[in-house]
Amino acid sequence: MSPYDPGEDVIEVIRAPAPGPIRGAYRVFGETLRGLKTTFARIVEGPTTIQYPEEKTPVYPRFRGRHKLHRFEDTGLEKCVGCSLCAAACPADCIRVVAAENTPEHRISAGERYAAVYEINISRCIFCGYCEVACPFDAITMGHDYEMSDYTRSDLIFTKEMLLAEPIERTPLRAEGE
Amino acid sequence: MPRPEHKTIQLTIDGREVTAREGMMLLDAAKHGDIEIPYFCYQPKLGNPVGACRMCLVEIEGIPKLQTSCSTPVKDGMVVHTETDRVRHAQNAIVEFLLVNHPLDCPVCDKGGECPLQDITFGWGLGRSRFIEPKRHFVKPLALSPLIAIDRERCILCYRCVRFSQEISEDYQLVFAERGADTLVATHDGHPYVAPFSGNIVELCPVGALTSRPYRFRARPWDNEGAGGICTLCPSQCNVELTVRDEKVMRVLARDHPEVDDGWLCDKGRFAYQSIHVDERITAPLARDGGSLREVSWERALELAGGLARHKGHVGALVGGQATNEEGFLLQRLLREGLGSNDIDSRGGGPVDVELARALAAPSLQASVPDIEFAHTVLVLGCEPLDDAPIIDLWIRKGVRRRGVQLAVASSRPSALDVNATFTVRYPPGAEAGFLAELDAALAGGDAPQDRRELASLLREVGEDVVILWGERLGAQALPALLSIAGRLGLADRPGAGLLEIPCGANGRGLREAGAVPDAGPGYRAVDAPGRGAAEIAGAAADGDVHALYLFQTDPVRELPDRGLWEQALHRASLVVAHASVLTEGLREHANVIFPAESYAEKEGTIVHPDGRLQRLRQAIAHPEQVRAGWSVLVDVARAVGQEMDVLTSSMAFAQLLAAVPFYEGLTLEAIGGRGLRWPAREQARAFPGGARPQAPGSEASDGRDAPAASDGQLRLGTYRPIWAAPEVEISPALHFAVAEQQLELSPRDAARLGLGHGETVVVAQNGKQLRAKAAVRTGVPPGTAFLAEGIAAQSANALTEPFVEVRKP
Ligand code: SF4
Ligand code: SF4
Ligand code: SF4
Ligand code: SF4
Ligand code: FES
Numbered sequence: 001m002s003p004y005d006p007g008e009d010v011i012e013v014i015r016a017p018a019p020g021p022i023r024g025a026y027r028v029f030g031e032t033l034r035g036l037k038t039t040f041a042r043i044v045e046g047p048t049t050i051q052y053p054e055e056k057t058p059v060y061p062r063f064r065g066r067h068k069l070h071r072f073e074d075t076g077l078e079k080c081v082g083c084s085l086c087a088a089a090c091p092a093d094c095i096r097v098v099a100a101e102n103t104p105e106h107r108i109s110a111g112e113r114y115a116a117v118y119e120i121n122i123s124r125c126i127f128c129g130y131c132e133v134a135c136p137f138d139a140i141t142m143g144h145d146y147e148m149s150d151y152t153r154s155d156l157i158f159t160k161e162m163l164l165a166e167p168i169e170r171t172p173l174r175a176e177g178e
Numbered sequence: 179m180p181r182p183e184h185k186t187i188q189l190t191i192d193g194r195e196v197t198a199r200e201g202m203m204l205l206d207a208a209k210h211g212d213i214e215i216p217y218f219c220y221q222p223k224l225g226n227p228v229g230a231c232r233m234c235l236v237e238i239e240g241i242p243k244l245q246t247s248c249s250t251p252v253k254d255g256m257v258v259h260t261e262t263d264r265v266r267h268a269q270n271a272i273v274e275f276l277l278v279n280h281p282l283d284c285p286v287c288d289k290g291g292e293c294p295l296q297d298i299t300f301g302w303g304l305g306r307s308r309f310i311e312p313k314r315h316f317v318k319p320l321a322l323s324p325l326i327a328i329d330r331e332r333c334i335l336c337y338r339c340v341r342f343s344q345e346i347s348e349d350y351q352l353v354f355a356e357r358g359a360d361t362l363v364a365t366h367d368g369h370p371y372v373a374p375f376s377g378n379i380v381e382l383c384p385v386g387a388l389t390s391r392p393y394r395f396r397a398r399p400w401d402n403e404g405a406g407g408i409c410t411l412c413p414s415q416c417n418v419e420l421t422v423r424d425e426k427v428m429r430v431l432a433r434d435h436p437e438v439d440d441g442w443l444c445d446k447g448r449f450a451y452q453s454i455h456v457d458e459r460i461t462a463p464l465a466r467d468g469g470s471l472r473e474v475s476w477e478r479a480l481e482l483a484g485g486l487a488r489h490k491g492h493v494g495a496l497v498g499g500q501a502t503n504e505e506g507f508l509l510q511r512l513l514r515e516g517l518g519s520n521d522i523d524s525r526g527g528g529p530v531d532v533e534l535a536r537a538l539a540a541p542s543l544q545a546s547v548p549d550i551e552f553a554h555t556v557l558v559l560g561c562e563p564l565d566d567a568p569i570i571d572l573w574i575r576k577g578v579r580r581r582g583v584q585l586a587v588a589s590s591r592p593s594a595l596d597v598n599a600t601f602t603v604r605y606p607p608g609a610e611a612g613f614l615a616e617l618d619a620a621l622a623g624g625d626a627p628q629d630r631r632e633l634a635s636l637l638r639e640v641g642e643d644v645v646i647l648w649g650e651r652l653g654a655q656a657l658p659a660l661l662s663i664a665g666r667l668g669l670a671d672r673p674g675a676g677l678l679e680i681p682c683g684a685n686g687r688g689l690r691e692a693g694a695v696p697d698a699g700p701g702y703r704a705v706d707a708p709g710r711g712a713a714e715i716a717g718a719a720a721d722g723d724v725h726a727l728y729l730f731q732t733d734p735v736r737e738l739p740d741r742g743l744w745e746q747a748l749h750r751a752s753l754v755v756a757h758a759s760v761l762t763e764g765l766r767e768h769a770n771v772i773f774p775a776e777s778y779a780e781k782e783g784t785i786v787h788p789d790g791r792l793q794r795l796r797q798a799i800a801h802p803e804q805v806r807a808g809w810s811v812l813v814d815v816a817r818a819v820g821q822e823m824d825v826l827t828s829s830m831a832f833a834q835l836l837a838a839v840p841f842y843e844g845l846t847l848e849a850i851g852g853r854g855l856r857w858p859a860r861e862q863a864r865a866f867p868g869g870a871r872p873q874a875p876g877s878e879a880s881d882g883r884d885a886p887a888a889s890d891g892q893l894r895l896g897t898y899r900p901i902w903a904a905p906e907v908e909i910s911p912a913l914h915f916a917v918a919e920q921q922l923e924l925s926p927r928d929a930a931r932l933g934l935g936h937g938e939t940v941v942v943a944q945n946g947k948q949l950r951a952k953a954a955v956r957t958g959v960p961p962g963t964a965f966l967a968e969g970i971a972a973q974s975a976n977a978l979t980e981p982f983v984e985v986r987k988p
Binding site: 112 | 284285398
């Protein structure tokens, strides 16, 4: 008897068949066949392996991949005003913004200020999407691209030019209801 | 007025018992009791509350309507509620009301992230507005001045900036123009708001209406780190907070010290930080090679400086005002122990006999800065606080405006404080000693001119707490009389009275205590063979008796009188070693080795405020490029001349200084801390040589010799050092508009006689030397006198040595 009463918390353990010739034979064949039943039942469904990189997994529309910075379609001005709110929101501290002032001759964004430097250190990013949520101008959104590996760490610091460039859409989107 | 006494009382706020000082405002009392009341316009630094924003409404039992807690003094037994529905409703309504015209452009606003309006809207606002009409619009952003941008759409009309201009700096430039819904902040005639303290309104503004242009869009609060520091650009030694981003100083904010700066900064301190990060700064060791300066390695530079060893006994050293105590101390060790010379000086006003210096620095005779506010009478003697130590100017204004201090100004040049003064007296430049001797005689009841007697009776009759604020520029001859005046007024006997000296250099006082003077070692210890002072070093170097010069963060050609002699001295010297951050003229022409000097944001060490407060400088940013700590360079130079200093860190240097100065005994860096410590107020001040009370030195008081009379048509020349006369200002891009240019101040009568108009270019000549200046006709200048600026980059009055000048048209 244990020194205290376990009450309802007793767990019953199901034990394997005890040693012995018959029970041993069951262990070898019976259990294996039980597993194989599941395997063979899947054959009719056909293979599910995806031949990456020739073939790519489609992602959901809300998938959070490589960031994109946007411009206004009509004026071509950058939407980002360099307010650094994304940098404040970023839990991985991987965004760096250095702002500067627009002048009439040199207008970059629609507001008074623009981001002279906008960098995301992708190797640190955890793809949480907080930057997208924080941005008051919808200037930054999370794209669908997830192929970002590179050979050096410094190439993983994405600059404003890279983020503004029309991204190569390499990732198929999952169709409605798929 | 002496400091008022305070009773403490009890009141109840939100059911909590709160103890407060009688007469305190309810809002402050709540803050002490840990209860937060939102507010915008209240700012105790600005004096009496105005109750403009209505954000601070609270309910007080027994009063039917809500009250503004910022302007309601506490009473014993008061019962206050800050969280009732009525209060909450009022707060919601006020936030909604203040946002009626507010553009809410936080993402592009520089205040975003540290904005009381954001915080209070978030904390006490309802989060919605019923206002759908168009908001008012202005052109934005506009330059209110070269330093400040104004965005009138964001202004909530809290009056803070206007009150600062009207009641604190008293430049009377900012006003509310228009009325009602059209009210806007402006200078009354639309000119730029240029004033020596203008930058403070940026920090005062509770919204993003007033922002700093040099800081514009540089960083967000979360990009920054704050680093406490001390501004060493003038003797006021204001406590500052440096905003650092990516190892660069981005701006300077006040770090309110109620006994040093009262929470204000001047524009030099606030904006000259730019000089830390400009291309003009020296960031690598330089050595002269075939006539021009070239960058060299540290090893090479130190090896060249090691050449000082060949001139043992014939080395002179000058220490600039920005040096720390440790640097001054190590340099005097290098000179006295390593190079066998006592020729070291840090004074800008001529040599002072060691006993006299001790008597004037005696702890019981020292007034503290807040004493200015609470004195009966303040005498400003031979200095212009606005130029020499700007924050002191604000302290005096505060004392006069709020505490009824009687102000007397005795100077040769008209002062910005004249209008606040009860009594003003002018003496001719160069006649300081004579004037003080007469004042001394008047105080003794003897025979003296009428105005001297009137001043004496003012000092005697208003009250015993007299603070005499005097400048080192007064000159050494005047000091015996000053000491005797202090004795006659009994300044040493009263805690609220005393002398307060404004030295020429920011750390002038500390450097003397550290022994960077020719006739006294650390702690005013007498030395066996007193050395030469600055002027004598110049003479000796020009004569070839001093062979090598060590210039620690100073350029005598620029800083000290008699430029011609210094040029000769530097030219003749066979080795000139300098620590500098800006290549000023004298160094560019004559230095052989230049070590890059630290800025105050990089230094680690201690300095002493004119009132005896030891303050600590902490390193805020990394040394840029090849810059190294001043103390470690001194240690290496000492090693190169064969002297071992036994100093591996800056605090080891401090420990050595502590051991050498008896009245610092028992101090630690921790005790000095972030707020400083006044050593004259400590018990150990008794160890001051000659005791805590001033000992009259044996030397006779001055003979009262007056300045010689002018010959025909000449003007008597006085000099002053404008607030902007600093190399740091010249290389700060934001301050380019302010760089001091030479101007000749003269009286309207002389201007008429010479046919000169205000702003005309004139030639000032003396002894074959001439310089060009702009004529500035000033009514306060006594006829027959003229004033020129010294210490400036071009056409500086340092070149002139005689007391009279001839002025003519070019
Ligand atoms: S997705 Fe998250 S971690 Fe990545 S940059 Fe945005 S906020 Fe930072
Ligand atoms: S991306 Fe958006 S949040 Fe980030 S700096 Fe630009 S505007 Fe601000
Ligand atoms: S002043 Fe404050 S509330 Fe107004 S736009 Fe600037 S940050 Fe936002
Ligand atoms: S500019 Fe700023 S400090 Fe001045 S009244 Fe407007 S909100 Fe207040
Ligand atoms: S803080 Fe009280 S009315 Fe503005």
